[in-house]
Amino acid sequence: MNIQPNPKAAILTEIMLAVFRMQGRLLKKGDELVKPLNLTSAKWQVIGAVALAGKPLSAPQIAEAMGITRQGAQKQLNKMEKEGFFERCPNPYHQNSPLYTLTDLGIRSFSDAMALETVWADGLVTDLSLQRLHETLQTLNVIHEQLDSPVPKKGDR
Amino acid sequence: MNIQPNPKAAILTEIMLAVFRMQGRLLKKGDELVKPLNLTSAKWQVIGAVALAGKPLSAPQIAEAMGITRQGAQKQLNKMEKEGFFERCPNPYHQNSPLYTLTDLGIRSFSDAMALETVWADGLVTDLSLQRLHETLQTLNVIHEQLDSPVPKKGDR
DNA sequence: CCTTAAGTGGAAACTAGTTGTCATTATGCG
DNA sequence: CGCATAATGACAACTAGTTTCCACTTAAGG
Numbered sequence A, B: 001m002n003i004q005p006n007p008k009a010a011i012l013t014e015i016m017l018a019v020f021r022m023q024g025r026l027l028k029k030g031d032e033l034v035k036p037l038n039l040t041s042a043k044w045q046v047i048g049a050v051a052l053a054g055k056p057l058s059a060p061q062i063a064e065a066m067g068i069t070r071q072g073a074q075k076q077l078n079k080m081e082k083e084g085f086f087e088r089c090p091n092p093y094h095q096n097s098p099l100y101t102l103t104d105l106g107i108r109s110f111s112d113a114m115a116l117e118t119v120w121a122d123g124l125v126t127d128l129s130l131q132r133l134h135e136t137l138q139t140l141n142v143i144h145e146q147l148d149s150p151v152p153k154k155g156d157r
Numbered sequence C: 001c002c003t004t005a006a007g008t009g010g011a012a013a014c015t016a017g018t019t020g021t022c023a024t025t026a027t028g029c030g
Numbered sequence D: 001c002g003c004a005t006a007a008t009g010a011c012a013a014c015t016a017g018t019t020t021c022c023a024c025t026t027a028a029g030g
Helices: A006-037 A041-053 A060-064 A071-083 A104-124 A129-145 B005-036 B040-051 B058-067 B070-082 B104-124 B132-147
Strands: A087-088 A099-102 B084-090 B101-102
Touching: A006 A041, A006 A060, A006 A071, A006 A104, A006 B104, A006 B132, A041 A071, A041 A099, A041 A104, A060 A071, A060 B005, A071 A087, A099 A104, A104 B005, A104 B132, A129 B005, A129 B104, A129 B132, B005 B040, B005 B132, B040 B058, B040 B070, B040 B101, B040 B104, B070 B084, B101 B104
Parallel strands: none
Antiparallel strands: A087 A099, B084 B101
8 A cells, every 4th residue: 555665755745635535524514513604615715804804805816815726716706796795895906896795694604613613622622732733734745745845857856 | 834733733724734735735746657558647657556556447346446536547557558558358247347457568658657657756855864754655645544544523522 | 125314426516725817006216 | 097917706627525315236134
């Protein structure tokens, strides 16, 4: 099963696979969690981006906060505006690029989702120490930063 | 920024966000890495599932190994058969459900991808200890197992 | 046997994201 | 001011997965 010579690289491979598995599971669980609020994981993330910014954002700003393309964010925004989670308000710096504000419904949905998520998360971490969680987060962040650097060529090591 | 009362749950939330960010980055990097082999991350994963099993698998078996639905796996398989990575061979136990074998091209693609991945992974883990990586993997696995249990009700804690 | 339930492939509609193109709207520089 | 360039929204086509339905095979029970 383990064909890779470097044991650290082998574990990293398993971490990558764990990340894939977790992502799928998290999205599914998230969808279930916020379904009563008429939300999906994706919509929840859009609302979260604006709520955490604490001010109206344009579509490209939301995209950047979420780490997706501006077209992807725009798609969700167009739907969510019709569903009443957001309102457009004029952007003083760009007439063609409105800012998106959370409506009352949007604000309420976010705080409801946050409440659900807190209860859920509490139940997941009982077996793990704070120290352990900290280290894990830090490790993931280190790997994530490394992912920004280019793929090394064969002669580079 | 941190509105959650339980510090462990708050860190877990950040771990979840880190997992989302990493998943996106990993897929993008994976696509770049195996593009010279005429592969994508998704196809690489399908090939990997069969290669690691060491024997031909049916579509539902591949789906289970990958953690996706059988229809999702079938879609990739139908495409990849046309592209010459797989061959169908008759399933003695189910005439309607062929087994998928890697062709020479499929086998070669997998080992080439593995070689590329090893070089890449080596470069990502130089800053991290084996111990640290082990603990991270273990933590992720604990969280993943917890994700299988149902969302706790308000009275459960 | 026959019938029923489970497993399977195929196809369609859907979610969520991507890339690419086009027209319009800023922005900055000469 | 005017013009090249960047930013933006709209739209279309694509990837990768999901759910849902239908039809056919297989397995198990009476």
